[in-house]
Amino acid sequence: MRVGFMGYRSLASSAALTAFLVVSSAAPAAGQAAPAAKSATSGKSATSKKAWTPSRTPEGQPDLQGVWTNNTVTPLERPKDLAGKEFYTDAELAAGMKKEHERLDLNVEEGLPTEPGTAADVHYDFSEYGLDRAQTKIAWNHRTSIIVGPDGRIPPLTPEARKRIADRRAKAKGHEFDGPENRPLGARCLARPNVGPPLLPSAYNSNLQIVQGAGYVVIEAEMIHDARVIPTDGRPHLAKNVKQWMGDSVGHWEGNTLVIDTTNFTDLNPFEDAQNLHVVERLTRVDAETILYQFTVEDPGMWIKPWSGELPITKMQGQLYEYACHEANYGLVNTLRGARVAEEEAAKKATK
């Protein structure tokens, strides 16, 4: 279970579908799998730095600009059967890459769904629209999970968080289709888990663009055209009562690393029921093709301890395209209308 990662599946099945109908997704070069970005993560941690020196923007900031993706096959949490194993060996990684390629080839040939079990929910060809993550460049790395450390999993919830979540779920139960506000944020085109912060790869479209201007870094996630404009001029956070879906991000440079501190989240996003979420992100360009992305998440009222993750972000070709979600969100309409029709039919049957 991923706390608050609201329904990848429902996303794919409703809002996302509509978005695809109107939006051209980034045209990925099929099969353009990046060479294993060992440079970033083959070392056991971010501390293993190469002598590579990033170029500078005209203002003298380390240059993180470009179109990127954090598309990955690495799960957020370590699979149970890999407990204690933080990294794949080179051989294991090579085998994993080969498997992905074969799966992709099969897909391209036969147009089969890529993820048996989940694909049954969707009505379109996975080989189209860049839905298959293997069609997009993948930021390969040796990690067995994005979350670092021996556990490799989100730490346990505090008892009060457990209760909060249970209470909310109990309240929501049976009302999942009552109205728009009962639907997941993604299905409502309000917020997507890939945006965070932290930036976490999505099942598809993990495309990012970074633009730097004097005193600002903008990180735009293609999906759903969410641009975080991050000041790096040392200003403090917004007043505590101003809550935002993406929180309030302020940044500063530590050597070649952009450090982003984010607070002022709502208690709905990105981790539902987290009330004092604090996210610190570190972006370090480790070579021309790679940004090492590290993050730490903490909320003492939510988890018993902070947790950290790390994954490479890799350069990709192209420009970001417009991802308009809300403008044709028939998925939400259809979901609600379907629920009403089902209710009517049930009522009709009951009166018979």
Add this chain to the structure above:
Amino acid sequence: MYRLGHIVLAGALCLAALPAWSQTAAHRAPRTADGKPNLNGIWQALNSADWDLQGHAAAQGPVYALGAVFSIPPGLSVVEGDEIPYLPAAAAKQKENRANWVKLDPEVKCYLPGVPRATYLPYPFQIVQSRENIMMVYEYAGAVRTINMGAPTKAPADSWMGWSNGHWEGETLVVDVTSQNADTWFDRAGDFHSEALHVVERYTPRSADILNYEATIEDPKVFSRPWKISMPLYRRVEKDARLLEYKCVEFTEELLYGPLRKKASK
């Protein structure tokens, strides 16, 4: 009580003392580190163009319950010559749009605003200038566009915010916008366009904290000739000025999906 009359008058004079709009002689903007005019900052139009590009008197708003809070503020025209040169059929459609604007205006539904409307919506937007791109991030709906400052590229498909290629002409940032879909409007008065819309925007620094904004609008399916709007854009100079989230999708859900809400059980 004694000074009330004086206060009213003083306020009136303050407003009145604002300088009349006029083109000013070339102002040389400060430069970015790579030598380009520096337009970085948070900007906002201060007019009622989003209500109606053309001159308009104050009018009753659409929601009686909101009284004076949401009625239509008066405004002078931002259209050169105060006339939008509609072709006859398009003029009829504009009239219909205006009559039904609450129902039809994409802004009501929190749809992406398109260009140039994004510029003069009553929300700030931020210009972030890099060497290769200039990003314009709009507070309204989290709309955003990236202006390519390199060799012009072609849009792969139409979109709400269109495809922007920019270049510098002296102090002026010129942005050529094409490939906008036909679903956006210019204002709440029902002024509209087709997918053949071609917009050329010009951002010219006028002083440290003011940009002159011009947009030439061309759409042979809707207008008999190109026409032009112009207005100043003011820098948000507050200490700590920044864009905040205006994710308005949530505010439109009752409007768009409310009728599909489960009825309260009887």
Add this chain to the structure above:
Amino acid sequence: MTTRRSLASIIVLAATLAGLVLAPVPVRGQVPASRSTSTTKTWTPPRTPDGQPDLQGVYANATLTPLERPKGLGAKEFYTEHEFAELMKRIQQGIVPEEADLGNAAPQDVRYDLSLYGFDLTKATLASNRRTSLIVGPEGVVPPMLPEARKRNAERAAKNKGHEFDSYENRPLQERCILMAQERIPMLPGAADNNLLQIVEGPGYVVLLHEIDHSTRVIPTDGRPHISQKIREYQGDSVGHWEGNTLVVDTTNFTDLTAFRGSGEKLHLVERFSRPDEKTLLYQFTVEDPATWDKPWTAEIPMAKAQGPVYEWACHEGNYDEFVTILRGARVAEEEAARKAAK
């Protein structure tokens, strides 16, 4: 038709109830003997720091002179000195003859004391002169209304007939605190009731604040043209310029609801403000509307320098209860009639 009387009773009472209005303190019996425009003095007005003629100050336009000349006076445009002195004397004794227009101050069945709130005309600052009517010229009356204008106004009145109390939009603009009689331009005297005008000049602008309903006109004098004809305003669009020591204000862009004495939206108003002496502001206006009158007409109103300040005159803010009462009264009357009919 809503008379000034009902206005006075409704608005003033409402405003008084709301405690928002303070009437100006009139200077007792101070009747300047200014005569007519033709008596040009050599008096030169002072200048503002920007070099404009200085019209600034607070002025009262209370007058006893009626807008139109009483029928019996024919072409007589001015009283003799003797006639005028007699008239004044009678007024100060409280005897108001038919030659004077009492306006709001006429005896009426209101529930408050006329000696309060500055209603007593005999105690007001008056700038009356020897004119027999405010309208100048041998006729001294508003020119006859053109047939088309008569028809237009009759049709509008007929449309509202029987619906006067249906809803707020059937009530007159002044009762709705949208456009009060005295704040209308051209500015006609409102007898003794809140008749103060304050003039303030700034670089390139003259501001006219009429006490009635804090009506403020900010008039540019920088030579700009009128705004687009698409924009219509109750008070129109005013632009000004200086002709010697006279401020000339040109106003167009009226709405068809403004209807100054039956005018249409083509109404064109030219106002002239000058100071013949230190204590007087001479206000002259010419109105024309080819869709309403067959010729332009001109009036002249002397205003006397008065003591300020101009207080806040809030109409709408205290109008609610009164307005509700009018409409509720109509609804109650309807119900009662229905009940009676059903019996």
